[in-house]
Amino acid sequence: MKISVKIALFLAVFLAPSFTAFAQTLYINQWQGGAVDQSIDDFRQTFTLSEPSAVDLSRVDLRLFGANGGGNAQISLIVDDGNGTTRYDSSVESVPDGFGSGTFFDFTPAVTVETTDTVWVESTLTSANGQNVRVIGEQSDVLAGGACELLNGNPCNNGIDDLRIRVYGTTTTPAANDIVYFGFEFDNEPTSPQYTFNGIQLSNELSHDFFTVPDDSGETIGGIWGVCREPDPFIISNQAAIDRGINPNLSQVQNNIGEKGLYCFDGNTVDGGVQGNGVPQSVASSGYNDGYYIIWDTGAYYFFYKDGQAHTTFDPFSVEYQTRNSFEQQYESDKVVQVIQPTYATTTATTSVFFSVNFQQLPTFDLVTDFTTRYEVRSATNNELVYGWERDWVPQSLNFTQQEFVELPVGSYIVSAFFQNEENSIISETDDVFFSVITNTYEQQTGLPFPDASAGDLSQNDCTTFDVGCQFQRAMVFLFYPSDAVLNRFQSVWTTLRDIPPFGYVTATLDSLEQLDDTATPAFSFGNIPFMSSIFTPMHGYISSILWALFAIWFFLHRLRHIEI
C-alpha cells in the first residue's frame, strides 16, 4: 500500500472522536420526614438506576431525631440487591436519646450496585424503652404514632423531623433525559401488617420517585417528580382518617376529586392554595424548596413532605416540580419504543416493507405487567388501519426488537409504535414514522434499485433534453450516489454485529471503559500532598498530549506501516 494512503488512513482514524470517562459525585437520594411507630419493624428505601449502569454507595446516613423519651433506638442497616443477596449488613448501632441523634454507615469498600439491581437500604429501628420513636414534620404530624395521631391533627415533635435517610454515592454523570430512580417503602414485614394509618392497617405500600435529568443539566441534577408507581399506593378507605379539613383548592388536581392515590405536589402551589391546620403552608412559606406528597380521597387532601430541610450546597439536586398533567405524561416514561425501520421519509421500491421496532421496559418498580406492545401502520391520507402487530408484554424480556416484512400496497403510511394497557389506551410515548411505498417499473424491469429521494436532492429533475450539463449531473448521481436503502441495510447489520462475538466483546469492553467513573471511591489515596492540584492537574494535559503523540508514532510505525489491505 502506498505510504500516502497509509497516512490518509492513519489521519482518518486517528482524528476520529475518542471517548472519555467523566463523572461527578452524586448525592443519590435523601428521604426526610416520615414516621416510625413502635409497631413498625423497619423502614426501607429503595432505588434502582436506568442510567448509569452502576453506582457505588459510599454512605448511608441514618439520623434519628427522637423526642425525649422516644430515642435510645437501635439501628441497623442492610443493603440488599433486591434478589436476596445482601451487599451490606451493619452491626446494630445505638442512637442516644434526644433530638439530633444519629449515625451513619460508611461503606468501605463501596457497595457497587448494578443497573439491574433493586436496592434496598433498610434500617431497622427498635425503640429501647418501648415508647414511640416519634415523627415528623414542620408543625404537622403526618405519619406518627402514640400521642401523635396519624393524620389526626395533633402535631408532634415541635416541628422536628425524626427520621432521615440519606444515601450517598458516586456515579457517572447522567446525561440529559436519563432517568434515575429511587424510592422508599414502608414495610410491614416480617410477620404481620403492623403499619397503621390512623388505626387502619395498611398493606405494604410502595412508592418511588425518579429524577429526570433536564436537557440543560450542568452542575445540578434536577427534577424531583413525586411519582407513585403503584396505581393506588395509598388507598384511604376510612373517611375519618382523612377528615383533616384541608381544602387545597388546587386547580391542577380538582379533576381528581373522588380518585384515590398518592400524588406529589409542589411547595409553591401548596403555599398559595392550601389553607387550614397549618399543614404544609408553613413549610412552603419558610422558603424550603420542598416536594410534597399529596394523598387524596374524595374531597380531601393530605400531605406529608419528604424533604423538610433547606437544600445545602452539598445537595446537587435542583428540585423541579411537575403539574399532574406532566406527571401523567411521565408516568410511563419507563417504557421506550422506537421505530428503527423504516426511517422517516423512506421510499421503498417494493411492496415488501421491512419493519424493525424496538420496545424497552426500563428497570423500575412498576410491577404492572398487564400491557401490550404494539405497532400499527395507517394510511397517511385517510388514517385507515392497514396493518397491526401486537404482543402481550413478557416481563422477562426488557428489551426486544420486532422485525418482519409486511406486504403493503402502493401509498404513503405512518407507522406508530407504543405500549398500551388492557383497555387499549396508549400508556407510553408514541413513535411515529412516515414512509411511502412506491414501486417503479425501472427496478422491476432492470432489477436495479432506483435512485431514492436523497439522490434526487442532488439530481436536477427538470433538465431539458439538450441541457448536457444537467443531464450529465443526473447521470453521475444515478451512477455513483448510493441509495439510502443500501446504507440502511448496513445500519441494520451493524445493530446485529455489535452484539455477537468477537465484535460483541469489543463493544462490551468499550461500553465498560466508558462507564468507568473517575470520582468513585478510590482504592487508596496518595494523601494530602502540598500543591497537588496545582502540580498534577496541569500536568494531566501535558501528559495526555505526550501519550497521544507517542501512540500516534507507535501506531503509524508498528501498525499502519505493516497493515495489509
Added chain:
Amino acid sequence: MITTALLNVIYVFVVAIVSLLRGFGEVSQENAITTAIAAIQPYYVSLATIFPVGTLLSIVGFVLVFEGFYLLYKLIKWSYSKVPGIN
C-alpha cells in the same frame, strides 16, 4: 447505480459472515471482561489523581475499535477470496 451495486456486493458478504457469527450467540454485557474492568475502577480513581488514566483507556478503546474494523475487513476479504473464479 455503480456505488450501490458495489455496496450491495459487500453487503452480501457481510451478511454471509454475520449469519455465520450469529451461531455463536450474543455476548453478555456482564461477562468476565466487563467485570474485570469494573473491578479496576477503585485503582483507576486512585491513579487518576496523578496520571491521566482516562487517556490510556481512550487509546485502548481506539485500538480496539481499529482492530475490530480491521478484523471485519479481513473477514470480508477472506470470504470474497473464497468465491469461485476470484483469486
